[in-house]
Amino acid sequence: MRVDPVAVLPPAVLALLDAADADTLLRDAEALAEGLTDAGWAPEVESGRFGADGWDVVSSAWAPDLSMFLDGDVRMVRGAALAIATALGDRGDRWSLDTEGPDWSTWSVDDPRWQTDEIDRLLWSGRGAVISLFTAPEMPAGPGVLPAHLQLAISRADTPDEGLPRDDARDRRVAVEGSVVERWYLAGSEGLPDDVLARLEADDDGRVRAAAASERIMRAGSSRG
Structure with a gap:
């Protein structure tokens, strides 16, 4: 089921997806901060943190990467995740999809497979960058409950899985x-x-x-x- 990214996602999220590139957005600290600001994200007090329209970004400079977060009602979160997947899928000339689990990018928000299948992250690669999209339903967390949430990570393809060593x-x-x-x-x-x-x-x-x-x-x- 196709979800219209423009109707679902804030402009700041769409702009950041469009800017994802190892040679521009993820080049260095200056490029990362400038790219986030130009995309409509406002810096917060905490180092590397930005916000826009109820979404949060946590970013770091060595090596440059970022993660976008959204939490809330499970249908809203799934709809946003599907809209992101659609936006990336519409740029097949730029992004190549890879997943070891079910490709949930074409499901509806109410598809019963969300409940029965083990949901894995989706991965896209292109322009020297890797995009990872993960979503999870509400779940117990200590004495409380962790709301449904998604994480969209954008990193350089040449960054080691364990990150850069301390320097x-x-x-x-x-x-x-x-x-x-x-x-x-x-x-x-x-x-x-x-x-x-x-x-x-x-x-x-x-x-x-x-x-x-x-x-x-x-x-x-x-x-x-």
């Missing part, structure tokens, strides 16, 4: 010599040395300081948990 020397160099955008991304880097985070907390730019302060709060919460 403390690069991080210290970026903290001193990097652009504001690079330092903002750096503040949220996983495993960032404490002395580098402290330097970013005292950065000349308020956006970098705010991102570093947010990261410090999250670290404190994790250590208490």
Whole structure:
């Protein structure tokens, strides 16, 4: 069943799908932030985070990648996932679909196979990039319930599955010599040395300081948990 992407998806999501390319959007930190902003995504305080029309993006700069998230009613989430699949399928000249599980991209939101089949992610590749689309129904999570959700990840095809190795020397160099955008991304880097985070907390730019302060709060919460 065809779902009209323009009728279902916000312009910011469609624009980001159109911009996905290893040589432009995923070239480096500056290109990633600029591409997200140009597509209609607003940066948030936390490093690498953007938002638009109820959708969220978490992005990182080393190596450049991003994930879009949406949660809510299961029919709405499935409809959005199907619209994304349709938008990518309409660009068969650009994206090649690959999946090891059932190809649910042509199902309806109420297809009974959503309940009976093991739903796997769909993968598309093209222009040096890989797009992964995953959706899941509402499910128990600790004392509460995790709502139905989807994740759309866009990454470089040449990035190792395990990601790039830690590079403390690069991080210290970026903290001193990097652009504001690079330092903002750096503040949220996983495993960032404490002395580098402290330097970013005292950065000349308020956006970098705010991102570093947010990261410090999250670290404190994790250590208490």
